[in-house]
Amino acid sequence: MAFLRITSPHGHAANSVASVMQAVLLATLPGVFALTWFFGPGTLLNIAFGGLLALIFEFAVLKLRHRDVRFYLSDYSVLVTSTLLCIALPPYAPWWLIVVGVATSVLLGKHIFGGLGYNPFNPAMVGYVVLLISFPLQMSSWAPPRGLAEVPGVMDALQAMFLPQSYDGLTMATPLDALRQNTGLLMVDLQSQPPFGHIAGLGWETVNLAFLAGGIWLLYKRIFSWHAPVAMLAALTLAALIGFDDGSSNSGGSPWVHLLSGGTMFGAFFIITDPVSSAVSNRGRLIFGALIGLLIYLIRVYGNYPDAVAFAVLILNFAAPFIDHYTQPTTYGHRGPKA
């Protein structure tokens, strides 16, 4: 009688790459719902179209690389990449923008380095930054939120995506745009303008809180550790407190605006928590997150782009191996002087 010879351990926890990726996708639901409520079905359409494209690209590359297509497609990782990218894209983006973005993310962001697990940069952010630099007009056209204008319907969204020349949708500056372009208004006056809502922007504050809720659920499910998101939010808050300047017209904006506007919560819990491209130790993740938070503030306030999560993340992706080198945890038995 011959038994299987398998190396220890012989048991395994009930988790897999697929279950991790599925949890991340599920956790985006509150945020996606909030985006859809305030800005209409554009984001949903982005996600659906982007997901389809991502599967096609992934399939094609796996074939080219002679990989087991079923095995690798069933890890859901490419859907996470495309979904995160499409959440970040403006709703009612033209179809070709999504094609270019998803292609860049999947091909240049992921597979050119060897596929899942080998990418030094966050693939979704690679796609996003390429689009932002190449097509700044399309990338900065955000629809106005519900309450300031009528929210487009599904037919409008389809028209915007597939017949962009004939679509004449409304666009409007986001609160972060308004903050960056502010010259002369006190924060109190600026924030009393309609796009600012109650705290940090009509719609935006709810969207951020929804992504925060999804992120807390992922923390509870132990999909990632708290270190990077908490460090990023803390650094951003601290920087905003220092730069608030008592709400003068030179103010960098209140911490609330920075925490609950733009892509802050989405970035903190869905982007910088990408394990592949972040630092590996808990101490390293604290540094990684804090530096991202600081960079987000600096780029938002002093940079040329209204939001900064993508740039900050890519820059720190570069730095992650360096951070790792200096943040190796103390191994058992290595405390104190070496014998």
Added chain:
Amino acid sequence: MNRIHNIHGGIHPPERKALSLPGQLRTAGIPRQLVLPLAQHIGKPAEAIVQVGDRVLGGQRLAEADGLVSVPIHAPTSGTVSAVELRSVPHPSGLENQCVVIDCDGLDEWLPLTPLVDWQTQPPEALVAHVRAAGVAGMGGAGFPTAVKLLASDKHSINTLIINGTECEPYITADDTLMQVSADAIIEGAEILAYIVGAQHILIGVEDNKPDAIAAMREAASQCQRDIEVASFPTKYPSGGEKQLVEILTGQQVPSGMIPAELGLLCQNPGTAVAVRDAIIHGRPLTQRIITITGEALSTPGNFEVLIGTPITHLLSLAGFQPEHNRRLIHGGPMMGFALDSADIPIVKTSNCILVPTEQELPTPPPPQACIRCGLCAEACPASLLPQQLYWFARAKDQEALEAHNLFDCIECGACAWVCPSNIPLVQYYRAGKASIVDTRQEKVRSDRLRERFEARQERIARETAEREAKRAARKAAAEQKAASGNSEDPVQAAIARAKARKQSTEQAD
């Protein structure tokens, strides 16, 4: 009451301990045949001193210890030696090793035993010698000769004896059962061990998932003159690792590459304590142990008192093995045990569990996926290593980086691989990495030695050549000197002259 300290990492796999009914002990009886490997411990294998055809009695020595780090092997019952040959032994590689095979006669006749009476009045050395003669080796899994471990107290002063009743591996309940049925013997063994090494304190550590064992040990400890503390702490794998237990009970970490004796601590397994006690009090050598036979592919799993050398097949049939649901036979627990090819392998002194799971219970692992550096492994690692980094370095065969990331502090507990969402057999990478580094070190020693020998040879040849040259030069110089100093006569002319003279003298004689 001692404070309990937390350790980094750890996991909570399903315990599955109730399956083997801890606390109930069955006997496996005397099988038809016993197979006793000569290497059941760390160190040099014992040397067989019996021959095929010899009749042996229980307790009789079959093999002598070979050197200090070695232990003798004794016959667990009476019978006839039917072979001394290579047989499969419990080893991850399916290794064959020299074994003494006994056909048991069922009479169970024993040699008279020689206990060490009044051990309290004997010098510790006499007790150590007795322990050594009884063939006791650590029964928790590693099998280090107990006498050698006790000798470590010569170099360090031992303050506290720790009895490691943690038994943190899922499924295994052998120590749990032993603590329930033989608590007094464990306490007595602990007292003997503490006497040998001069420890003032005795600390017994048990995970809190064994309330019956804790109660039994506390009861037994309270009967004892000495102050013995039974500490219970939260269940977490791998709290029973020696280094982990030291940190849990004392808050101190054993310095890397050293033993707990460095901190004045000595750890022993409860089974070893009982074996030491039996050796001293009864003079009985180590020829049996408690083992857990468990898994859902058995109809009647449980804990068995078995003779060392009992074939696993015998135990499987006692526990109602149902082969149709099973593909794996594991020696040890699910976390650190190794899979065996065949059940035709004997139980040895270090066997604490045989696990025969169904395919549903412990499924064959799916193919590994790419590492996504999620860091769950680093959170689970009890040694605070970065398993995902070690994995990359191991794949890249970067030995320098592996050592810089303290690969050798890995205790191979398997917590990282257990939590890995990509199903990567991480521990296997670390074992291979360690082996390749050890190889490289040995290769370096070998090549250094070769280089030294080569250089010495070159030097010797150069020296001899120089000496020869010097001699030749000296001879030449002497000859030249001789030629130069007077005696300018040509030797050829001289020879001719001598020949002529001889010729003339012969002619004159005619």
